[in-house]
Amino acid sequence: MKLKPKLAMYWAASCGGCEVSLLNVGEKxxxxxxxxxxxxxxxxxxxxYKDVEALSDDHIDLCLFNGAIxxxxxxxxxxxxRRKSRLLVAYGSCAHEGCxxxxxxxxxAADTLEAVFVSNFSTANPGGVVPRTTTRVPEGDLAxxxxxxxxxxxxxxxxxxxxxxxxxxxxxxxxEALEVFVDAFVGGAELPAVGSVLGATDLALCExxxxxxxxxxxxxxxxxxxxxxxxxxxxxxxxxVCSGPATRGGCGALxxxxxxxxxxxxxxxxxxxxxxxxxxxxVAAVLGVGSPQEEESAIEQTIERATSSIVDPAGTFYRHSLxxxxxRRRRPSITPNEADEGS
Amino acid sequence: xxxxxxxxxxxxxxxxxxxxxxxxxxxxxNAYFIVPELRGFEQFCVGRPAEEMPRITNCICGLCPEAHHxxxxxxxxxxxQVDPPPAVKKIRELFYSAFFVLDHATHFFALAxxxxxxxxDAPVAERTLLGVVRKxxxxxxxxxxxxxxxxxHAIQLLGGRTVHPVAALPGGWSKxxxxxxxxEIETIARANVEFALSALELYEQIVLSSGANVALxxxxxxxxxxxxxxxxxxxxxxxxxxxxxxVVDPDGGEYAKxxxxxxxxxxxxxxxxxxxxxxxxxRRVGWDGFRDGPASGVYMATPLSRLNVADSMxxxxxxxxxxxxxxxxxxxxxxxxxxxxxxRLATHWARLIELLYAAExxxxxxxxxxxxxxxxxxxxxxxxxxGIGCVEAPRGTLTHHYWTDENGVLTKVNLIVGTTNNHAPxxxxxxxxxxxxxxxxxxxxxxxxxxxxxxxxxxxxxLSCATHTLPGSxxxxxxxxxxxxxxxxxxxxxx
Amino acid sequence: MSSYEPVIVGFxxxxxxxxxxxxxxxxxxxxxxxxxxxxVMCSSRVDPxxxxxxxxxxxxxxxxxxxxxxxxxxVDGNIKAMRRFALLRRVLSQFGVEGERVQLAWAAASEGNAxxxxxxxxxxxxxxxxPLRWAESVLREIRAPxxxxx
Numbered sequence: 001m002k003l004k005p006k007l008a009m010y011w012a013a014s015c016g017g018c019e020v021s022l023l024n025v026g027e028k029x030x031x032x033x034x035x036x037x038x039x040x041x042x043x044x045x046x047x048x049y050k051d052v053e054a055l056s057d058d059h060i061d062l063c064l065f066n067g068a069i070x071x072x073x074x075x076x077x078x079x080x081x082r083r084k085s086r087l088l089v090a091y092g093s094c095a096h097e098g099c100x101x102x103x104x105x106x107x108x109a110a111d112t113l114e115a116v117f118v119s120n121f122s123t124a125n126p127g128g129v130v131p132r133t134t135t136r137v138p139e140g141d142l143a144x145x146x147x148x149x150x151x152x153x154x155x156x157x158x159x160x161x162x163x164x165x166x167x168x169x170x171x172x173x174x175x176e177a178l179e180v181f182v183d184a185f186v187g188g189a190e191l192p193a194v195g196s197v198l199g200a201t202d203l204a205l206c207e208x209x210x211x212x213x214x215x216x217x218x219x220x221x222x223x224x225x226x227x228x229x230x231x232x233x234x235x236x237x238x239x240x241v242c243s244g245p246a247t248r249g250g251c252g253a254l255x256x257x258x259x260x261x262x263x264x265x266x267x268x269x270x271x272x273x274x275x276x277x278x279x280x281x282x283v284a285a286v287l288g289v290g291s292p293q294e295e296e297s298a299i300e301q302t303i304e305r306a307t308s309s310i311v312d313p314a315g316t317f318y319r320h321s322l323x324x325x326x327x328r329r330r331r332p333s334i335t336p337n338e339a340d341e342g343s
Numbered sequence: 344x345x346x347x348x349x350x351x352x353x354x355x356x357x358x359x360x361x362x363x364x365x366x367x368x369x370x371x372x373n374a375y376f377i378v379p380e381l382r383g384f385e386q387f388c389v390g391r392p393a394e395e396m397p398r399i400t401n402c403i404c405g406l407c408p409e410a411h412h413x414x415x416x417x418x419x420x421x422x423x424q425v426d427p428p429p430a431v432k433k434i435r436e437l438f439y440s441a442f443f444v445l446d447h448a449t450h451f452f453a454l455a456x457x458x459x460x461x462x463x464d465a466p467v468a469e470r471t472l473l474g475v476v477r478k479x480x481x482x483x484x485x486x487x488x489x490x491x492x493x494x495x496h497a498i499q500l501l502g503g504r505t506v507h508p509v510a511a512l513p514g515g516w517s518k519x520x521x522x523x524x525x526x527e528i529e530t531i532a533r534a535n536v537e538f539a540l541s542a543l544e545l546y547e548q549i550v551l552s553s554g555a556n557v558a559l560x561x562x563x564x565x566x567x568x569x570x571x572x573x574x575x576x577x578x579x580x581x582x583x584x585x586x587x588x589x590v591v592d593p594d595g596g597e598y599a600k601x602x603x604x605x606x607x608x609x610x611x612x613x614x615x616x617x618x619x620x621x622x623x624x625x626r627r628v629g630w631d632g633f634r635d636g637p638a639s640g641v642y643m644a645t646p647l648s649r650l651n652v653a654d655s656m657x658x659x660x661x662x663x664x665x666x667x668x669x670x671x672x673x674x675x676x677x678x679x680x681x682x683x684x685x686x687r688l689a690t691h692w693a694r695l696i697e698l699l700y701a702a703e704x705x706x707x708x709x710x711x712x713x714x715x716x717x718x719x720x721x722x723x724x725x726x727x728x729x730g731i732g733c734v735e736a737p738r739g740t741l742t743h744h745y746w747t748d749e750n751g752v753l754t755k756v757n758l759i760v761g762t763t764n765n766h767a768p769x770x771x772x773x774x775x776x777x778x779x780x781x782x783x784x785x786x787x788x789x790x791x792x793x794x795x796x797x798x799x800x801x802x803x804x805x806l807s808c809a810t811h812t813l814p815g816s817x818x819x820x821x822x823x824x825x826x827x828x829x830x831x832x833x834x835x836x837x838x
Numbered sequence: 839m840s841s842y843e844p845v846i847v848g849f850x851x852x853x854x855x856x857x858x859x860x861x862x863x864x865x866x867x868x869x870x871x872x873x874x875x876x877x878v879m880c881s882s883r884v885d886p887x888x889x890x891x892x893x894x895x896x897x898x899x900x901x902x903x904x905x906x907x908x909x910x911x912x913v914d915g916n917i918k919a920m921r922r923f924a925l926l927r928r929v930l931s932q933f934g935v936e937g938e939r940v941q942l943a944w945a946a947a948s949e950g951n952a953x954x955x956x957x958x959x960x961x962x963x964x965x966x967x968x969p970l971r972w973a974e975s976v977l978r979e980i981r982a983p984x985x986x987x988x
Binding site for chain 3: 070106273276277278280281283284285287289290291292293294295296299300303304307310312313314315317324326327328329330331332333
C-alpha cells in the first residue's frame with residue numbers, strides 16, 4: 001500500500017488565522033485527511049516538538065509554515081522544519097513578508113519594555129521585574145526564548161520553496177494551492193518552479209476589483225471615517241487610501257467590496273521591489289493638485305494639505321510587508337560606542 | 344529535581360509550555376505554565392491611526408478576530424464620544440453572535456472534541472478534528488462543517504471577511520444590511536439554534552451519560568473556588584456585546600459591578616520573569632499567590648464564569664439549559680440566584696449553553712426590522728483623546744483602551760485580553776491536575792500528560808491573544824525613570 | 839569623523855540638472871566630491887524605491903535635482919516628483935532617516951553654481967549626522983545570535 005504523503009503545519013509569531021482559514025475550506029478538509037498523514041500540527045493535533053526531532057530529514061513532504069520569525073524559538077523551529085521537510089511553504093503574510101508582527105520593526109525594544117512592564121497602565125510592578133531568558137525558581141531553571149529586535153520573514157532565515165500569501169490566505173486560493181501539491185504527490189504532476197507564489201495572481205488587485213474605475217484626479221485624501229464613499233466606485237479615486245495598485249490579486253478584493261481600502265496583505269506584485277515605495281508612487285500619481293503655473297511654495301502647501309490625512313504612511317503602506325521592505329526596520333539610535341563596536 | 348516538559352501545548356491557540364517538577368518521592372513539587380511568545384501590539388500600535396485598530400488588532404488572534412474588531416469599534420466610539428445609530432449596534436451584535444456560534448463550535452469540536460469524543464488516551468494520530476468526524480460519522484461531521492461554514496459566511500456578509508473582518512468604524516459600520524442579506528442571515532441563525540441543541544444533546548449522550556465523566560467533572564482535582572467575571576445587561580443576564588462587568592465571589596455574592604470605563608479600579612496585572620504573559624487579579628482583593636478563595640484576587644473569565652455571574656439567561660432555551668446545568672451539578676440557590684460552579688471541566692457545558700444563547704440572540708437580531716436601516720454612519724465631532732471599549736470575547740472579558748493625540752493617532756495602548764484574565768487560574772488548574780495524576784511509580788504516558796493539558800483546554804486558551812505584548816529583545820539594562828524623566832533605578836538582565 | 843566625506847547618490851535630470859553639473863564641471867569649479875551622479879531623463883523618473891535602495895546600499899544621502907517648477911521639459915514631471923517626495927519624506931522620518939539625508943532641489947541648465955551650492959549645502963548638513971551605514975547598523979542585528987545576517 002502506498003504511503004500517504006506527510007503534512008505539517010506550524011505557527012511561529014502568528015495569530016492562528018492561517019490555521020482557521022485552512023479549516024475554512026469546508027468539506028474539502030476531509031480530502032486533505034484522505035490524501036495526507038498529519039505528522040505535526042499543534043493547532044489540531046497532539047504531536048510535540050520531540051516527535052518532530054525524531055523524524056528523519058525530509059520525512060515531511062509538505063510543511064505549511066505560518067507566522068513571522070521574532071524569537072529564538074521561532075528561528076529554531078524554522079530551521080528544524082526546514083531540515084525535516086522536503087517542501088517548506090511560507091504560508092500566509094507573516095511568513096511571507098512579516099505582516100502585522102513586523103510593525104514592531106518601527107519601534108525599539110527599549111521603548112517596548114518600558115511600555116509593557118514598567119509604565120503599563122494596568123500593571124503594578126514597583127520592582128521593575130521583566131521576563132528573562134533564564135529564571136531560577138526554587139525547583140530549577142525556567143527558560144524563555146530570546147526576542148529579537150527585528151521581525152523577519154521566513155525566507156530571511158531559511159530557504160523557502162513556495163509562498164502562499166494573504167492575511168490570511170482565502171480558502172478558495174488555499175485549496176487551489178493544495179491541489180497543486182496533491183496533483184504532484186498523488187498524480188505525479190510537475191511541481192511549479194521553486195520560489196513560485198501560489199494562490200495569488202500576477203496582476204494588481206485592481207484587476208479583480210468590481211468597483212468602477214474612472215480617471216483618477218484626487219483633490220485630497222480622507223481617512224476612512226471622514227467620508228461615506230460611493231460603494232460602487234473605486235475607493236482610491238474618492239480619496240480613500242487603497243493599496244490595490246501595489247498588491248497582488250487573488251483575494252477577490254473582499255475589503256474594497258466591503259467599502260474599506262485594501263491594506264496589501266496579499267503582498268507585493270512581481271516587479272514591485274518595495275510595497276511602501278510602490279504605494280508612495282501610486283498615491284502621488286493619483287493626486288491631482290499642483291500645477292506648473294503655480295509658485296513652488298504654493299504647490300508644496302497644496303500637496304501637504306491634500307495628503308495631511310495620511311497620518312501614518314509607513315504603517316499604512318507597509319502594513320503587511322515591513323520585513324521584506326528595502327529598509328526593513330526603523331533605525332535604532334546609534335550611540336558613539338555602538339558605532340565603534342561595529343560588526 | 345526531575346522535570347517533565349510538555350512542549351508545545353496542543354489543541355489550543357498559540358504557544359504554551361508546561362514544566363512539572365517532581366521531588367524525590369516522585370510527587371509533584373510544582374508545575375509552571377509558561378507562555379514563550381510575544382509580539383507587542385501595545386507598543387507597535389503607537390503611532391498608528393486609531394481607526395485602523397479594528398483591522399490591526401484583528402491580528403492579535405485569528406480564532407477571535409471578531410472579538411478584537413468589536414472591542415476596538417467600541418473603543419473608537421468612546422474615543423470620538425459618539426453613540427452609534429441603533430442599526431450599527433444591532434449589526435455589530437448580529438455579526439458578533441454569528442462569531443460566537445462559530446468560535447464556540449470550533450473549540451468544542453476541533454480543539455476539545457478529540458478528548459471528549461475519542462477519550463484522552465486515544466492514539467495521537469487519531470486525536471484530531473478529523474478523528475472526531477470519523478468517530479461521529481459522516482452525517483454529524485457534515486453538520487459540524489456546515490455550522491462553521493455558514494457562520495463564516497454570515498460574518499463575511501456582514502463584516503467583509505471571515506478571518507480579519509474590516510467593517511468597523513468609529514460610530515459606524517462600513518456597509519448596511521440589505522433585506523436579501525438579512526434573510527440569508529435569518530436562515531443561518533435558525534439553523535444555528537438546531538445545531539446548538541444537537542450539540543448539547545451530544546454532550547449529554549457522550550459526556551454526561553457516563554458516571555465516570557461526571558465524577559471527573561465534579562472532582563476536587565479540577566475544581567478551584569475563585570471569583571468569577573462576566574459582562575451582563577441591566578437585568579444581570581449575559582450579553583457579549585455590551586453591558587456592565589459583574590464579579591461574584593466564590594460563594595456567589597456580588598463583589599462588584601462596574602462600567603468598563605472603570606476597569607482600572609478593579610483589575611491590576613503582575614509580572615513574573617519566567618513567562619511573557621502577565622497575571623491580572625482583582626486589585627482591591629490583592630494578589631495572594633496562585634491560590635483560590637475569597638482572600639485571593641485570582642478570578643476566572645470564561646463561559647463558566649459568565650454563567651456564574653448571571654441571574655438568568657436572556658433567551659428561553661438557553662435559560663432552560665442554564666437551569667439544568669446548575670441543578671445537575673448540585674448548585675443551590677442563594678438570594679434567588681444559583682451559587683457558582685467551580686468545576687473547571689464544566690466550562691465545556693457552559694460553552695455550549697452560550698452557543699445556544701448566541702444562536703437565539705442571532706435570530707432575535709436577524710428578525711429585528713431596524714437591522715436593515717441604511718443609517719450606519721455617525722457624524723464625528725469630538726476631538727479624540729481617550730477611549731475604552733469592552734466586550735466578552737469567547738475566552739473572557741476583553742478590554743481595549745486607547746489614548747491618542749488630537750489627530751486621532753495613538754500615543755498609548757492598553758489591552759487586557761480574554762485568556763490573560765485566566766493566566767493564574769490556568770496555572771492553578773495545571774498544578775492541581777498534575778498533582779492528582781502524577782504519583783510515585785506512575786509512568787507519565789502521553790495519555791496522562793494529555794489529561795493535564797485537558798485541564799488547560801477547558802479554558803479554550805488563546806495564547807496569541809494573551810501575548811499581544813512586548814516585542815524586541817531585552818536590552819542589557821533598563822533605566823527606570825520617574826515622571827520627570829529622572830532615573831530612579833536600573834534593572835539589568837543578561838540577553 | 840573630521841575626515842568623513844558623505845556619500846550622496848544624485849539623480850540628475852537630463853535637461854536641466856545634469857547640464858548644470860556638466861557646466862560646473864567644465865568650469866573646473868570645485869565642489870563637494872561625495873556626489874555620485876546618475877542621469878535620468880526627468881526627476882519624475884526617480885521611483886521612491888531607488889531612494890530606498892541607495893540608502894540601503896551605503897549612501898549617506900540622496901539628492902534629486904530637477905528643473906524648476908514651470909520649466910520641466912515634460913511639462914509637469916517635476917511636480918510629480920514633488921508629490922512623491924512629500925510622502926516619501928514622511929515615510930523616511932518614520933524609519934529614523936533624518937530629513938537632511940534625502941533632498942529635492944532645482945537647477946536650470948545654466949545654473950552650474952546653483953547645482954554646486956546644493957551639493958555643498960547638503961554635504962555640510964550631512965557631515966555632523968555621520969555616516970548612515972544602513973546595512974551595518976540596521977540590517978545587521980546587534981544582539982542577535984551569529985549567523986542571522988542579511
